[in-house]
Amino acid sequence: MKATLRRSTGALLASSLLLTIGRGATLPFMTIYLTRKYAMTVDTIGYAMTIALTIGVIFSLGFGILADKFDKKRYMLLAIAAFIAGFIAIPLVNSVTLVVLFFALINCSYSVFATVLKAWFSDALSSTEKARIFSLNYTILNIGWTVGPPLGTLLVMYSINLPFLLAAICAALPLVFIQRYVQRIVVADKENSPAAWDPTVLLHDKALMWFTCSGLLASFVGGSFASCISQYVLAIADSEFAEKVVAVILPVNAVIVVTLQYAVGRRLTASNLRPLMTFGTVCFVLGLLGFMYSGSNLIYWGLAAAVFTLGEVIYAPGEYMLIDNIAPPGMKASYFSAQALGWLGAAMNPMLTGQILTHLPSASLFMIMIAAIVMAWFLIQKGMRASRRKEIASL
Template identity: 70%
Template sequence: MTGKEIMITTLRRSTIALLASSLLLTIGRGATLPFMTIYLTRRYQLEVDVIGYALSLALVVGVLFSMGFGILADKFDKKRYMVWSVLVFILGFSAIPLVNNAILVVIFFALINCAYSVFSTVLKAWFADRLTAEKKARIFSLNYTILNIGWTVGPPIGTLLVMHSINLPFWLAAACAAFPLVFIQLFLQRDGAAAAQPGAAVWTPSVLVRDRAAAVVYLFRAAGLLRRRRFRLLYLAVRTGGRQQRLRRKSGGRGAAG
């Protein structure tokens, strides 16, 4: 094989490894995120509105954390970023079933969201650096499809696991993240930090303020997260309220019969 063929083969393996990692991480997140409200209610007996505020804050922290990280992704080795983000992902999901404090659970959940944001941002930056324009469109579209598959497969798996133990979805997410850690170590080559080009503008946080398009995108992302959280909590509140009414009716019927 020529040097060019070896490079193409290596790039193909790295791309497949990253797409598989994206799928596994999304499955793990999809198996746990829909059940966080139930977990906090059963384990710590928290009110639904308190859980909503806490989890919404954790999700927004992940969105805000990813705002400036796209700029920093080109400054350092992307493989190192991916490895560290997956390690934090594993640590967070492994720690949630082990701790006995609701505040720590929310903190670990926020760290998980930050780690997922880092991985997804660096993943896109890696594809953008190494793929041609034609392949970029195909791979980005394939990655979007993989994300949808992960969010479709994850919740049913989480439902089956919750029926046996409420902690099993978190262990599944940690196990799913262990495979991407191996894939990244085996199939991704370490790249050097991006060198600063002469005359390049120095990045400052004010760039994000002036970038109106990015601001609109992140505002819509945050609003979408809050909207989904609100409807999920409304559904849970209605379901919980109906269950309480049925229990009152049963207790009232027993009292009348007595």
């Protein structure tokens, strides 16, 4: 890797870490903020959070697709500026509606940054470097989520507004890093001439459709698993035991992701993607079965979380590689934006989990999730076959 490319990659990874720390320091405390300042009930807060997350994902699709028409470096700077504006505005307004809209802006701008970041890596890096950097970025995201919430906990003891200030400060540094150290990427300089920018291509790409639907189901299973587990334990036990379970599974998840994500992800290639995604699916299924039968044994909860996380460390870079393999040059951001629609599954998880636990036996939650991740694997196979047919037809 050239020195300029290495410096650009380092600056972008550092920016990804800082933005995630800021988001991690605020997102877990939004419920507390809405309760203290606006006296909202728990169910109302749940709807407000789901609305904000959903709006953010949907709008990020449009803005992410447009990123292919503009300089990606400048686009990331604009997304970060919007990210900062949202965090500055929330403590200053005195309206629940405005808070939800600014929170949606934060989620939209963060999603746009993450999408364009992946597109930049996809355009700039060689095929052997992409899996390694995608995995490294996912490891960094988990470090950010490990560091952010404790910082938010510390700051909220002094003022409910301080986490928002921390997020704005953390996001200000990436503005400097990206402006000074990140080089502009011209796709036309690559060996393959870029495809004409045409968003309608997304609607006709069957492989993309299958991979996006797979991502929707996979993010429902793995995207919000900590909150899902806490809701489940609250349904079968009490808040005291739920705190113990979360205190076990979160560190296990963080340790395994940080230690194994890079080592596993860098070995993903187009040739071994199918068997590894199959192995990841098996790990998800075994982990969910472990959760279902863990009962009051915290050791079993920890072991189940470890197996479940093995599926996560394979799926995270694997889904990026699936999209990168089918996205034509000049349309990378558009394809990654479409993939980001899959995060609607994670956004809907708390609400759907609550409905399942309210109207069905508690154990049925994990059976539904097992069915969802198996279906996600099946859709990946269909997407791979569609991609192979497309390649053959283009020869």
